[in-house]
Structures are given as C-alpha cells and as structure tokens.
Amino acid sequence: MRSTSAPMENPITNAAGTATAEPNSAKANTPTADLVTLLGFIIGLTIIGIGLTKAFGLAQEDNTAIEMEVVVRNINLGFLLKASLFPLVAGEVNAVADMVLLSLLLYGSWQLVMGVVFIVWRRSG
Numbered sequence: 292m293r294s295t296s297a298p299m300e301n302p303i304t305n306a307a308g309t310a311t312a313e314p315n316s317a318k319a320n321t322p323t324a325d326l327v328t329l330l331g332f333i334i335g336l337t338i339i340g341i342g343l344t345k346a347f348g349l350a351q352e353d354n355t356a357i358e359m360e361v362v363v364r365n366i367n368l369g370f371l372l373k374a375s376l377f378p379l380v381a382g383e384v385n386a387v388a389d390m391v392l393l394s395l396l397l398y399g400s401w402q403l404v405m406g407v408v409f410i411v412w413r414r415s416g
Contacts, residue, residue, distance in 0.1 A: 325390070329393075329394055329397060330397070333398050333401050337401075337402075340361065341354070344358055355413070359402070362402040366395060369391075369394075373388065373391045376391075
C-alpha cells in the first residue's frame with residue numbers, strides 16, 4: 292500500500308455534471324440570486340412597456356389597455372413555448388422547465404396585481 296501526503300480533493304459538480312474544484316463557484320448560482328435576477332427582469336419589462344406606450348402619444352387609458360393586453364398575450368405565448376420546448380416527462384426533474392414555469396407564473400402574477408392596482412387607482416381618481 293502506498294500512501295500519499297496530499298489531501299484528497301472533493302470536487303463539486305455543477306448543473307452540467309462536470310466536476311469543479313472551486314467551492315466558491317457554487318455560491319454564484321443560488322436560488323435567491325436567480326429570483327433577484329428574475330424580479331429585476333420583470334420590473335425592467337414593466338418600465339419598458341410603460342415607456343414604449345407613452346412614446347406613441349396615446350391616451351393614458353389606451354396605454355393601460357395595451358399594456359395589459361400585451362401581458363396576457365405574452366403569458367399565453369410563454370405557456371405554449373414552455374409546453375413545446377420543455378415537455379413534461381414522468382419521473383424526471385427538469386430544473387430549466389421549472390424555472391420557465393416559475394418565471395411565467397411570477398410575471399403573470401405581478402401583472403395581475405398591477406392590473407388590479409391600475410383599476411382601483413383609475414376608478415378612485
């Protein structure tokens with residue numbers, strides 16, 4: 292038996308299944324960081340949507356209606372793409388498909404809440 296004095300490395304496997312010896316590389320891809328990125332993207336889309344509808348010089352009511360219609364169409368298109376590109380396979384976990392579904396549900400929920408806020412705000416004013 293031959294012994295070595297060097298300590299054994301315990302490699303960390305990433306999502307692709309390859310081994311890495313850097314323990315800090317796993318910290319960069321945490322669920323919290325993913326959610327923060329996703330929420331930033333949703334807020335960015337909201338701001339871009341408001342800016343684009345204002346750029347056309349339409350009435351505020353028309354802007355709000357267009358924003359809500361685009362969201363409904365985008366969510367429906369997203370579900371269609373999710374079902375087509377990431378089909379459900381019984382007994383298998385697909386993290387990318389789950390993240391796509393979570394993104395669609397969060398974006399749809401955010402827009403639903405904002406729609407209710409717009410309705411209450413417009414009716415009270």
